[in-house]
Amino acid sequence: MTNPASHERLVLHCDNVWIDPPGRFEPKSVEVVGGCIEAVRDRMAAPAAGIARPETDLGDACLMPGLINTHVHLEFSASPDPLRDFNGETIPERLSRAVRNARSMLLSGVTTLRDCGSSLDLLAHLRRRRDLPDLPRLLLSGPPITVPGGHLAFFGGEAPSPDDVAAVVSRLVSAGARSLKLMGSGGVMTPDTHPETASFPQETFCQVADAARANDVASVAHVLAAESVRRAAVAGFDSLEHCAFFFRASNGRLERRYDPEIAGIVAESGVSIMANLSTATRSHGTLARQGMQGNLDSQHALDQHDVMLENFRRLVELGIPIVCGTDAGVRDTPFEDTWVELELMARSGLSNIEVIRSASLNAARVLKLQGRVGRIAAGHSADFVVLKDSPLADVSSYREPLHVYRRGHLVTSPSSAGKE
Ligand SMILES: [Zn+2]
Known part of the structure; x- marks a missing residue:
């Protein structure tokens, strides 16, 4: 084409x-x-x-x-076990899956998307196709910058020192990345990476946000731990992803504990939040249908989903700009379900006009596509x-x-x- x-x-x-x-x-x-x-x-x-x-x-x-969806992973399968699928596929299989996923997003009404973490192979494969009519407009982050062995480190963005961070940034920008993603905390999807802890010092958050500004590309920080939310807001990232305020409870489970002081810092900074309320909602539906008797893990997951919606309501009340993203591709999060996110935001305190803007004006701004x-x-x-x-x-x-x-x-x- x-x-x-x-x-x-x-x-x-x-x-x-x-x-x-x-x-x-x-x-x-x-x-x-x-x-x-x-x-x-x-x-x-x-x-x-x-x-x-x-x-x-x-x-x-x-x-x-x-619609603009600011957070998806085109190379993932959205199955109950995306990492197993990812590791079981050849590179050409994975790349054609990514193109199919992008097409199904287009059919669902998404005409611009950001891939928030992929291999360099995907970046090379799609960089010349990022503004053609058979796919949504594509903004690609490539491998996220992460600590050694950190969240999604297998994509190749490990950076233990400031010099390594600078080297990864220049590799990404010259490969065509139009967005720099920092893994500011561990992730639930990658075992043993500590979602409740900030992964980098404040200086590295600032280094990546500054590098994005210098290269005129979008900056985006994955922040599950409360302290990582604070550091990313102070650094002035364009958008903060998830903002879970995760805390490790004494029983070993991750709990969302809203931190009003850090939320205030976010509100003051003017940065936007991508809350992905809809991620894995299909598995939540399955849990609810199966009943919770005797299954403490499932009950915990459903309880935490409710806490997430309540926390979102509080962030909205502070007037923090919200942008639409779904984390499509991760576990039980299909590519054609951006509308689920819009409905959940509307049900959790965001006015309908702001829901529309979260997937249009606000999203364009954080992607530097205004x-x-x-x-x-x-x-x-x-x-x-x-x-x-x-x-x-x-x-x-x-x-x-x-x-x-x-x-x-x-x-x-x-x-x-x-x-x-
Ligand atoms: Zn993600």
Whole structure:
């Protein structure tokens, strides 16, 4: 597939085009040339000469910016055991799985995604395909910067010293990474990596956030431990992932213990949070259906899910900007389920307009893509999701998009998305 020809034109007429700011629907005609929005005019205004065909009237549907998911792992399988699948596949198998995963996200309405941790192979494989209409726009982090043996160290981003961190950063940037990911704490997915402890000193958090600014790429910190949340906020990362406030209880279990002082530091810093409330919700559903009798681990998991939602509510009350991400690809977290995250955020205290912004304006900002995606306005990529009902009234309308457009191309089914 090639880029859309510069002369390809399209006009979409719609009673309800999402204009943000100010955050409301207006009747508009959206003119697209060569994959980009050229103009947004009053509905049914006579198109300028030569821009008349083809035209589509979307009637009283809602034309929204395509969704932005800021946190996925394309190389993972979303099965109950993604690491087993990852280790059992050849590199070509894994790369074709990643492309299939990206396509299924596009069909679900996600037109921009960030991969938040992958192999260098994926970076090399996709760097030339990151802005083609058959896939979402791709922002790739490549291997996360992590301590030796740390979370997702097998991707190759281990950096024990500041010099090593600098070397990994320059390797990533020259390989085409447009986002730098720091593993600021251990992770649940990688055994023995201590999710309740900050992995690096404050200086390393600052070094990575500064390096991202110097290279004009996004910065993102995986922070499960409360202290890691604090260090990442102080360093000024663009977004903080998970913010679990994990604490190791005397019975050995990880517990979420909200820290109001650290939450206040986050609010003051102005950084955004990606809370991935929906991760592994399918397995939670299974646990709930099976009943909890006699299974303390399962009960603990469900209890902690409730604590997570309550903590999210408190972070929202502080006015911290929220961005949409799902951690798709990890255990029981499918790629087409971005709508689940939107619903959970709305059910946990985020207003519907802020839910919409978490996957459009706010997400574009933390990915350093503002002015290019996330708005229906001249100069932006013609990436749209068409919904039957207004998500401003009920965000569950994202569950089943009527249509998805990527760079002005209509994406209707896996086969047509692959053939275009
Ligand atoms: Zn992740």
